[in-house]
Amino acid sequence: MANTKSSDRHFFNSFSLVLGVLIAFAVVLFVFSRMIGRATQGQEVLLEPMRLKQVQQNIAPFGHVAVAGHDNSALAVPKSTAVAADVPTTGEQAFTKVCTACHSLGINGAPKIGDHAAWGPRIAQGKEALYLHVIEGKGAMPPRAGTTWPDATIRMAVDYIVSLNK
């Protein structure tokens, strides 16, 4: 009996010792890796080009002042191409971009493409009337079909939609 007890204690003692050494070793490794990391990786993260760029953007002055006699070209307001890019250049483009949403399936009472019975009397009004109805809106169709396109683009789209239903 006594023998078993002391061998249990002996096992427990050596087991604790091994455990303690392993934990101490892990702590030492942790501290060591932190020290290496601080000296190298920390610097690398700080000098990362993407991060530097972001910092530059964040600390860039909010306003710029044009100074007479200096090169102020950097202050020129960039011409917005977004609006121009949004305006289709052909009737077909306009149609596929916007008009098709309602007219392909005949949504909300829109005369459907290919439905000659529905288009006949409308086309008979003459193109000028159709242009006007699309520009000013008609029934469930909002003015300019909900776009900000110029008259010329709307006219091209109408011409195209009419050509599909002749």
Ligand code: HEC
């Ligand atoms: C939001 C849905 C919708 C969109 C988008 C739409 N239309 Fe229409 N359109 C209609 C509806 C609904 C009518 C029928 C209006 C009525 O007669 O009450 C209609 C009617 C028309 C007519 C006949 C007008 C008349 O005098 O009878 C033309 C032409 C027309 N649309 C062209 C176009 C063109 C071109 C576009 C794209 C630039 C377009 N539509 C986009 C819903 C739409």
